[in-house]
Amino acid sequence: MTAATNSGSVRIPSPAALRRQRRRDNFTRVGGQFLHHRVGMLGVFILLAFTLMALTANFFFPRSMLDIAQTVQNPAWQSPDAQFWLGTDADGRSVLAELFWGARTSLAVGLAATFVAVALGATVGIASGHYRNATGMALERFTDWFLVIPWLPLAVVILTILGGGLGIIILVIGITSWAGTARLVRAQTLSIEGRPYMERAQVLGVGHTQQMARHVLPNVLPLILANATLTVSIAILTETTLSFLGLGDPTHPSWGTMLEDAYASSAISNGAWWWVLPPGICIVLVVLAFTLIGRALEVIFNPRLSQELP
Amino acid sequence: MTTPSGVDAAGQSPQELPGANATGTLTDTKVGGGLGRYALRSCLTALGTLAFILVFNFFLFRMLPGDPSQLYRGRNADPQQLAELRRQFNAPLVSQFLHYLRNPLGLGSQSYLRSQPVWSVIAAHIWPTLILLGTATTVSAVVGVWIGIRSGWQRGSRFDKGATGMTLALWGVPEFWLGMMLLILFASGAPFLSIFPTGGFRDAGIAPFSVQGVLNVAWHLVLPATALAFVYIAEYSLIMRSSIVDETGQDYLTTGRAYGLMDRQVRRRHAVPNASLPTITLIFLNVGFIISGAVTVEYVFSWPGLGQLTVEAIHGPDIPLLEALFLLFTISVLIATTLADIVVAARDPRIRT
Numbered sequence: 001m002t003a004a005t006n007s008g009s010v011r012i013p014s015p016a017a018l019r020r021q022r023r024r025d026n027f028t029r030v031g032g033q034f035l036h037h038r039v040g041m042l043g044v045f046i047l048l049a050f051t052l053m054a055l056t057a058n059f060f061f062p063r064s065m066l067d068i069a070q071t072v073q074n075p076a077w078q079s080p081d082a083q084f085w086l087g088t089d090a091d092g093r094s095v096l097a098e099l100f101w102g103a104r105t106s107l108a109v110g111l112a113a114t115f116v117a118v119a120l121g122a123t124v125g126i127a128s129g130h131y132r133n134a135t136g137m138a139l140e141r142f143t144d145w146f147l148v149i150p151w152l153p154l155a156v157v158i159l160t161i162l163g164g165g166l167g168i169i170i171l172v173i174g175i176t177s178w179a180g181t182a183r184l185v186r187a188q189t190l191s192i193e194g195r196p197y198m199e200r201a202q203v204l205g206v207g208h209t210q211q212m213a214r215h216v217l218p219n220v221l222p223l224i225l226a227n228a229t230l231t232v233s234i235a236i237l238t239e240t241t242l243s244f245l246g247l248g249d250p251t252h253p254s255w256g257t258m259l260e261d262a263y264a265s266s267a268i269s270n271g272a273w274w275w276v277l278p279p280g281i282c283i284v285l286v287v288l289a290f291t292l293i294g295r296a297l298e299v300i301f302n303p304r305l306s307q308e309l310p
Numbered sequence: 311m312t313t314p315s316g317v318d319a320a321g322q323s324p325q326e327l328p329g330a331n332a333t334g335t336l337t338d339t340k341v342g343g344g345l346g347r348y349a350l351r352s353c354l355t356a357l358g359t360l361a362f363i364l365v366f367n368f369f370l371f372r373m374l375p376g377d378p379s380q381l382y383r384g385r386n387a388d389p390q391q392l393a394e395l396r397r398q399f400n401a402p403l404v405s406q407f408l409h410y411l412r413n414p415l416g417l418g419s420q421s422y423l424r425s426q427p428v429w430s431v432i433a434a435h436i437w438p439t440l441i442l443l444g445t446a447t448t449v450s451a452v453v454g455v456w457i458g459i460r461s462g463w464q465r466g467s468r469f470d471k472g473a474t475g476m477t478l479a480l481w482g483v484p485e486f487w488l489g490m491m492l493l494i495l496f497a498s499g500a501p502f503l504s505i506f507p508t509g510g511f512r513d514a515g516i517a518p519f520s521v522q523g524v525l526n527v528a529w530h531l532v533l534p535a536t537a538l539a540f541v542y543i544a545e546y547s548l549i550m551r552s553s554i555v556d557e558t559g560q561d562y563l564t565t566g567r568a569y570g571l572m573d574r575q576v577r578r579r580h581a582v583p584n585a586s587l588p589t590i591t592l593i594f595l596n597v598g599f600i601i602s603g604a605v606t607v608e609y610v611f612s613w614p615g616l617g618q619l620t621v622e623a624i625h626g627p628d629i630p631l632l633e634a635l636f637l638l639f640t641i642s643v644l645i646a647t648t649l650a651d652i653v654v655a656a657r658d659p660r661i662r663t
Contacts, residue, residue, distance in 0.1 A: 145362045148647055152602030153639045156620065157370060160627050233482060240484050241606055245624060259487060263610065268493045269508070276494060280487035287482025 033300045040296025046289035050282070054103040061097035066253065068093070080274050087274035089258075090265035098258050099278050105254035106286070109170055110236035116174025117235065118228045121181025126212050126220065128182070129189025140186065146179040152241065159247040166249045173238045181227055188220045222301040229294030233287040240283055255279035348662040349652045356648040363640050364414045368407060371633055372399070414637075421631040423622060428634040432616065438511050439615030441527070442608065443600055445535040450542035451593050457543065458550025458589070463577055465555055473547065480544035486606035489537035493610070496533060506533050509612035534611040538603050542596060549592055553585035560584075587658055594650030598643035 013021065034040055064070045074092030078084050086095040128139035155172045162168050192198065193216070201211050242248060243256025244263070253261075258279045262268075267275045398406070421428045457477070461470035497508040507513070507530050516523050557563065558581070566576045601617075608617030616635060623631040655662045 141358075141362075145359050145366075148359055148598070148640065148644050149363070149366070150598035150601050150639045150643050152605055153620070153636045156605075156624055157632055157636050160624055160629075160632060161371070237482065237484060241486070241602070244484075244486055244606060245609070245621060247624065259484075259490070263490065268490055269498050271494060271498060273491075273494050276487070276490050280484065280491065283484060283487070284479060284482045288479055291478060291481060 030300055034296060037296040037300065039292050043289040043292030043296065046285055047293070050103050050107060050286055050289070053100050054107050057097075057100035057104050061094065061100050063101075065097040066093055066101060077270060077272060079272075086278055087272070089261065089272075089275050090267070095258075095275055095278060098253060099255070099282060102253055102255040102258055102279060103282065105166075105249075105252045106236055106239060106256070106283070109166065109173070109239045109254065110232050110286075112170045113173035113177070113235040113239070114228055114232045116170060117178040117231050118181055118224060120174060121178035122185050122217075122220070122224050124178065125182035125185025126189050126216050129186040129193060130208065130212050130216060143179050143182045143186070147183065149176075151176040151238065155238065155242060156245065156247065159242065164242075164247050164249050166252050169239065169242060169247075169249060173235050173242075177231060177234055177238065181224070181231060184227055185220050185224060188223050189216055192216055192219050222297075226294055226297040226301055229290045229297060233290045233294075236283065236286055236290075255283050345652075345656055345659075345662060348655045352648050352651040352655075356644055359644055360641070363637070363644065364411075367414070367633070367637055367640075368410050370636075371629070372403075372406065416630060416634050416637070419630045419634070421628055423626050423628045423631065428631050431619065431631065432634060432638060435614060435616050435619045437615075438613055439604060439608070439617060441531065442534055442538065442613060442615060443597075443604055445531060446538035446542070446604075447593065447596075447600060449535060450539040451546055451589075453539070454543040454546025455550050455586070455589060457547035459554055459577070459582060459585075461547065462551035462554025462585075463558070463581070465558070470551075474551070477544035477547050480540055481548075483541055484606070485537050485541055485603040486610045488540055489534060489607050489610040492533045492537055506530075509610075511614050530613075534607050534613055537610075538600065538607050541603065542600065545596070546589055546592065550585065550589045553588050554581060557581045557585045587654060590657070591650050591654050594646045594653065597646035598639075601639050601642065 068091045071088075071092040071094075074084075074088055074094075076088060076090055076092045078088040078092075080087045084094050084096070086099065088094055089098070124139050124143060128136050128143060130136065131139070155176050158172050158175070159168065162172075198211065198215055201215055206214075239248070239254060240256035240259070243254050244260045246260055248254060248257045248260070250257070256279075259276065262272065262275045398409075401409075415429075417427075417429060419428055420426065421431050424431050457473050461467070461473045464470055493508060495503060496506045497504055509530075511530055512518065512523065512526050513530075516526050560581075563576055563580055566580050567573075571579070604615065605617035605620050607613070608615045609621045612618065616638070619631070620635050622628070623635060
């Protein structure tokens with residue numbers, strides 16, 4: 001009615017355009033706030049540095065530098081010098097080259113596994129919060145059960161039986177870390193389910209899938225995003241641990257594989273700190289970067305927290 | 311590891327309180343019901359979870375693709391034994407399951423690497439792990455809580471900023487890497503610093519139950535326990551800090567000060583007891599994570615516990631041993647979470663519903 005009388009003078013945007021506009025505004029607002037969050041930006045810069053490292057690995061250090069057959073003429077156990085900035089390992093490979101290639105695997109596996117975990121966790125979480133019947137109950141119980149199973153023994157068992165490969169490692173990390181996300185998302189879904197617009201949607205006869213996809217998902221998305229950055233840290237640490245235990249993919253060496261190599265070649269008794277120190281520092285920095293970004297996002301999405309977090 | 315954000319770390323999410331059910335009406339809940347009834351219900355829930363774990367365990371080890379008998383390839387796999395295994399795996403699933411239910415813990419099954427029953431192998435390795443986990447948990451809880459209280463109470467102070475920065479960085483440190491660095495620094499590196507052993511549980515030829523034996527074990531324990539404790543110090547101090555910060559503005563603290571209590575008394579008698587619940591929950595819930603950490607740390611330090619046994623079982627692979635270890639770890643975590651439930655309910659009657 002109002003729209004009809006006004007349409008002559010003022011152009012009324014369609015609901016879809018309004019929605020797009022609102023999302024754009026929100027995005028700019030969150031982005032702007034993030035740019036002013038110094039600690040969060042520090043995380044972004046660290047992450048950019050490592051991404052650059054991963055992308056330029058092939059450019060600075062051709063893959064052949066990791067091939068033991070090609071590195072026999074290099075000195076083994078060389079401590080850092082002008083030619084090998086971070087020294088060489090037991091096979092004469094440059095530690096720096098391994099570090100660059102390791103960034104590739106660690107970041108890729110971390111991100112891919114997070115995608116699996118978050119997709120799984122968000123789906124189960126939303127569904128278990130939305131359905132008030134046996135399905136919802138069963139999903140909730142299933143989540144609680146999965147939370148109890150210790151992640152490393154589970155991952156180890158699956159990988160020992162299936163054998164490692166990058167895809168399987170990603171899948172296993174996803175499977176072992178979705179339950180936390182599901183629980184968090186479920187709690188948030190429950191609080192959204194009670195809101196008036198959900199009641200409206202139900203009264204209008206909107207289907208369950210539509211309710212979850214159109215109304216619940218957009219509202220839990222910020223939480224999912226903030227949680228995902230924390231899941232990435234866990235995924236990267238998990239990958240490192242699994243590789244260290246010898247369950248990694250030997251064709252894609254990661255920082256964890258480097259540490260496994262170093263340990264197995266008794267870098268410790270040789271005092272080869274230059275081989276052990278760098279991969280650990282990289283892991284700590286990447287995990288720190290994701291943690292800082294996640295905390296910054298949390299503060300922006302949930303300003304109440306800003307008093308509690310430093 | 312639990313996230314350092316404190317959002318989901320408290321264990322109990324507030325949205326799961328009763329009253330938030332489908333119709334939106336408050337159900338008739340008596341706040342602060344009997345602890346005994348609550349404990350009983352927690353135990354029943356745990357039994358349900360145990361049933362799930364047993365079923366899950368069955369499918370985990372039997373439903374995966376490939377020829378499972380190939381996994382049992384020992385160094386001297388007996389063809390007759392292999393044929394027997396194939397026969398077992400070719401039986402209908404239902405009869406396999408019934409067979410499994412008769413002996414879900416795998417009592418009497420043999421370890422392939424050690425040619426001993428798996429549970430007696432495990433029993434021989436359980437004490438070193440308990441000592442390591444107990445020490446690491448105690449140290450990290452005490453130090454972490456102390457740092458958390460201090461930085462939360464003096465929020466924004468130099469101590470707080472330093473401690474929070476440190477804990478955020480420490481949170482991403484892989485335990486085994488820290489262990490390797492500690493070994494290079496304090497065991498095999500510069501001679502004047504190398505005051506600790508490079509690994510093991512006890513030097514050969516020392517009586518285990520003498521004063522000397524205990525001291526020798528403690529001396530071997532320092533580095534692995536430090537490596538394991540550091541990450542958890544970070545986690546506990548972050549959680550404790552945020553709970554203390556939550557309490558600092560509360561009226562009852564002002565009341566306490568108005569009564570003339572000293573700052574120290576207000577903190578110790580009023581703020582800390584109220585703020586300690588999330589951290590206590592977390593300490594129990596972390597059992598699962600600390601077990602995972604122990605696996606790699608024990609491997610690095612040749613600590614003869616369950617963790618090293620796990621690595622041995624992976625490298626074998628020794629599936630019966632791995633299966634038993636998996637069950638043991640999972641059930642330990644289940645017991646710890648149930649205990650956490652009960653302890654929290656005992657300290658805070660509002661949770662019993």
